[in-house]
Amino acid sequence: MIWDLHNHINGLPGSTPDEHMENLLRFADRMGIERICVFMGYPFINEPTPEQLRTQNDQVLQALAHWSHRAFGFVYLSPQHLEFSLKEFDRCVRNGPMVGVKLWVAKRASAPELDPIVEAAASMNAVIFQHTWHKTTGNLRGESEPADVATLAGRHPGVPIICGHSGGEWETGIRAIRHLPDVYADVAGGDPTNGFVEMAVRELGAHRVLYGSDSPGRSYASQLAKVMGADISEADRKLILGENLKRMMMPILRRKGIRV
Amino acid sequence: MIDVNVSLGPWPFRRFPGDTPSDLVARLRRRGVTQAWAGSFEGVFHRDTSAANARLAKACETAGSGFLLPFGSVNPAAPGWREDLRRCHETHHMPGIRLHPNYHGYKLSDAAFADLLREARDRKLIVQVALNMEDERSHHPLMRIPALDPAPLPEAVAAASGVKLVVLNRMRAPAGEALEGLARAGVHFDLAMIEGAGCAGSLMSIITSRRLLFGSHAPFQYFEAAVLKLKESAITGKDEENILSGNARRLLGAE
Numbered sequence: 001m002i003w004d005l006h007n008h009i010n011g012l013p014g015s016t017p018d019e020h021m022e023n024l025l026r027f028a029d030r031m032g033i034e035r036i037c038v039f040m041g042y043p044f045i046n047e048p049t050p051e052q053l054r055t056q057n058d059q060v061l062q063a064l065a066h067w068s069h070r071a072f073g074f075v076y077l078s079p080q081h082l083e084f085s086l087k088e089f090d091r092c093v094r095n096g097p098m099v100g101v102k103l104w105v106a107k108r109a110s111a112p113e114l115d116p117i118v119e120a121a122a123s124m125n126a127v128i129f130q131h132t133w134h135k136t137t138g139n140l141r142g143e144s145e146p147a148d149v150a151t152l153a154g155r156h157p158g159v160p161i162i163c164g165h166s167g168g169e170w171e172t173g174i175r176a177i178r179h180l181p182d183v184y185a186d187v188a189g190g191d192p193t194n195g196f197v198e199m200a201v202r203e204l205g206a207h208r209v210l211y212g213s214d215s216p217g218r219s220y221a222s223q224l225a226k227v228m229g230a231d232i233s234e235a236d237r238k239l240i241l242g243e244n245l246k247r248m249m250m251p252i253l254r255r256k257g258i259r260v
Numbered sequence: 261m262i263d264v265n266v267s268l269g270p271w272p273f274r275r276f277p278g279d280t281p282s283d284l285v286a287r288l289r290r291r292g293v294t295q296a297w298a299g300s301f302e303g304v305f306h307r308d309t310s311a312a313n314a315r316l317a318k319a320c321e322t323a324g325s326g327f328l329l330p331f332g333s334v335n336p337a338a339p340g341w342r343e344d345l346r347r348c349h350e351t352h353h354m355p356g357i358r359l360h361p362n363y364h365g366y367k368l369s370d371a372a373f374a375d376l377l378r379e380a381r382d383r384k385l386i387v388q389v390a391l392n393m394e395d396e397r398s399h400h401p402l403m404r405i406p407a408l409d410p411a412p413l414p415e416a417v418a419a420a421s422g423v424k425l426v427v428l429n430r431m432r433a434p435a436g437e438a439l440e441g442l443a444r445a446g447v448h449f450d451l452a453m454i455e456g457a458g459c460a461g462s463l464m465s466i467i468t469s470r471r472l473l474f475g476s477h478a479p480f481q482y483f484e485a486a487v488l489k490l491k492e493s494a495i496t497g498k499d500e501e502n503i504l505s506g507n508a509r510r511l512l513g514a515e
């Protein structure tokens with residue numbers, strides 16, 4: 001069972017969310033991926049306005065309308081627009097079909113504006129996904145480091161939070177979140193550098209490691225290879241490829257009556 | 261299956277699972293590889309490339325005679341590179357060489373690069389040019405390697421017409437017309453660092469399966485990525501045969 005934590009409806013040919021989904025799933029099908037999590041629409045906007053957030057979430061809602069048997073939606077929020085984001089959470093998650101929250105690069109995860117968003121998500125058991133990168137070339141102004149996620153998680157013990165990309169430069173990223181048992185490592189979206197998943201399993205335990213691809217910007221192939229090619233047990237591989245994500249999502253799926 | 265892009269270790273900044281020659285050979289054989297073209301990480305970082313190349317030749321012989329084919333490093337920005345080229349060819353009997361322009365500090369528009377292409381061509385050596393080794397966002401902060409501009413490549417290839425050139429670790433560039441032109445001029449590309457859903461099929465639709473080579477960049481990268489890219493793009497039949505071994509055999513002059 002493969003569930004892919006990290007997908008976008010931006011980057012392949014297509015003029016509607018439906019066409020994007022169709023093109024994406026054509027490749028996912030070949031790789032045996034059952035379910036994909038989808039967030040953000042098109043184009044990618046680093047610091048979206050409330051109107052832009054709403055448009056992008058509408059695109060994901062449109063994608064879910066026909067593909068809810070294959071896809072889960074996460075609502076794209078921005079701590080730059082906190083009041084709006086809380087309302088958008090209600091529209092898309094509390095009262096809508098989405099099951100998670102995506103936070104990208106508008107503001108660092110250590111900022112206090114994140115707290116009400118995390119509290120809202122936790123009240124619904126919604127999955128919280130925060131992009132992080134630790135770039136030698138320099139981060140964007142509002143782009144989180146894994147250390148920012150660690151700071152945020154320290155204020156919300158017991159709430160699962162996903163450290164997107166494990167910081168990209170994962171050797172630093174994994175160390176930054178190691179001491180926080182509720183912080184999960186997403187392996188998506190970097191080169192398939194050998195040893196990544198082995199280190200994550202060694203330092204965090206396989207139950208805290210999640211497969212995702214960041215497709216279509218990344219190839220399902222290169223990202224699956226991190227898990228398929230790792231020197232880990234078959235039981236750990238299954239956890240990472242889908243069982244961990246399923247376990248994490250079951251409370252909100254049950255709450256919403258979504259059967260898997 | 262011929263993997264045209266492996267390296268013997270160690271990498272200076274981390275160990276990789278399977279980065280000793282014997283372990284690498286065992287892992288590649290288990291996955292169905294019958295021959296691998298091996299450069300060396302020493303050849304990327306050491307200034308005494310003559311010694312690195314001699315060790316590479318010996319390691320290939322010891323760990324995988326007939327299985328690992330050594331591709332020595334030559335740095336045309338360093339004095340004495342012609343002697344390195346000569347030794348790769350005449351002393352170590354290597355089928356080709358591997359270049360690392362951004363790690364060795366030269367541009368593809370430099371005259372020495374053009375000279376090297378011509379001299380390698382005259383010796384009928386395969387020339388592999390690695391455009392990248394690692395995402396620049398992840399470089400060690402004390403050793404940031406500048407990105408390589410691939411734009412001068414078509415002109416350099418035209419000036420060394422007939423050279424057997426293989427581009428390794430292409431990320432996004434070259435693209436568009438430059439990419440098509442290079443493929444028409446006989447330049448080959450490997451699968452290792454291309455990205456995006458369906459990337460192998462997309463690249464193949466531009467350069468044709470006759471110009472695509474199976475390269476994994478192991479042990480730096482997980483070997484499985486290259487295999488799964490063919491599956492993701494549903495590449496089968498004659499195209500798959502070209503990529504997995506036919507093209508590499510033709511470059512070696514074996515058919």
Ligand SMILES: [Zn+2]
Nearest residue numbers: 006008189214
């Ligand atoms: Zn992403």
